[in-house]
Amino acid sequence: MSQQLIKSESAPFIHNAGIKHVKEGETFFKAMHNHPECAEILLILEGEGTYSIDGISYKVEPQSIVIYNQGVWHEERAVSNKPHKMLYAAFSNFKVEGLPDGHLVSKNVSPIAPIENFLLIEELFKELVKESESTDFESNWVARNLVGALLGLILRNIYKRGSTKKNSNKHKIIGEVKHYIQENYHQNITLEELAKISYISPYYLSHLFKELTGITPFQYLMQYRIEVSKHLLINSNSTINQISYQVGYQSETHFQNLFKKIVGVTPGKYRE
Structure with missing residues (x-):
């Protein structure tokens, strides 16, 4: 009831x-x-x-x-x-x-x-x-x-x-958003797109994602793209330019700068 x-x-x-x-x-x-x-x-x-x-x-x-x-x-x-x-x-x-x-x-x-x-x-x-x-x-x-x-x-x-059921639903929503990012990281993902698959507003999704993970959806997307690029650098023969496109970045320079900022070394140095 x-x-x-x-x-x-x-x-x-x-x-x-x-x-x-x-x-x-x-x-x-x-x-x-x-x-x-x-x-x-x-x-x-x-x-x-x-x-x-x-x-x-x-x-x-x-x-x-x-x-x-x-x-x-x-x-x-x-x-x-x-x-x-x-x-x-x-x-x-x-x-x-x-x-x-x-x-x-x-x-x-x-x-x-x-x-x-x-x-x-x-x-x-x-x-x-x-x-x-x-x-x-x-x-x-x-x-x-x-x-x-x-x-x-x-x-x-x-x-x-504040209910347990609600908290459980919150984690389910964020889990689904993470899963979507993991499968579509190479595309141009927008906050509105993530909100649509979650059936909640963009503002609430951003608020909820940061509440549960400590970062924004776009920070998570960026971090996941870097993790994929690290895997490709070690396990493929693709060039750095090719890898930057494969993980969703149109500019190799932007990818290189972002990679070094997060990982601490350049993609080329990481691959050595």
């Missing part, structure tokens, strides 16, 4: 929803304020900043969710003169088990978190904004239920992160 955290008997009420797009060269700053009658969620699409929530400063990045419990004091400041884009929704009439009315997270849970299923949440959020602004038949009811769906997905994302 699935765990049920949301105890509300009806869909949340929407106070407002929309999209905020600060263009390059513009300033985005919202002084300290709160919303006594509703909670609010933000989905960061673009740009970085520093948000103060309940007296604590947090760094916000793309593809992360920001949660303001009802009544919490907060301040928003984007990186100066850089683009900043977000989707937002304020709502009330919901109850999460074990928490005060209007609260989505407890004080020991970070109100800012990377989103695992970002693309799905982004699409639902955009549809919510569209319906909340529409005058079409039953648009308000559709928008309210979309808020409910978003809350369920966000709570699932937050409260499963």
Whole structure:
């Protein structure tokens, strides 16, 4: 039987929803304020900043969710003169088990978190904004239920992160990414490509990979290419130029410099 955290008997009420797009060269700053009658969620699409929530400063990045419990004091400041884009929704009439009315997270849970299923949440959020602004038949009811769906997905994302099952799934994802790199290292692999085979967002994959391995996916790719080139230098008659192409580098000079930086000697010296 699935765990049920949301105890509300009806869909949340929407106070407002929309999209905020600060263009390059513009300033985005919202002084300290709160919303006594509703909670609010933000989905960061673009740009970085520093948000103060309940007296604590947090760094916000793309593809992360920001949660303001009802009544919490907060301040928003984007990186100066850089683009900043977000989707937002304020709502009330919901109850999460074990928490005060209007609260989505407890004080020991970070109100800012990377989103695992970002693309799905982004699409639902955009549809919510569209319906909340529409005058079409039953648009308000559709928008309210979309808020409910978003809350369920966000709570699932937050409260499963610390579980054993979730940790096991994290290692499975990274294992699959490593396996893909090992079989395709000679190709031009992108972070978006790795995210697609993992069914998670590029930002979350990069965050997760470094959390579990200590390095980024591209650092792993680079290290694996060097390991393959070491094997080829010892066990094949291919020239260094041929080997550089075989492991995915179009420039022999770049390969030589990278090899020496990682191994400590040039490919030619290693082969001796």
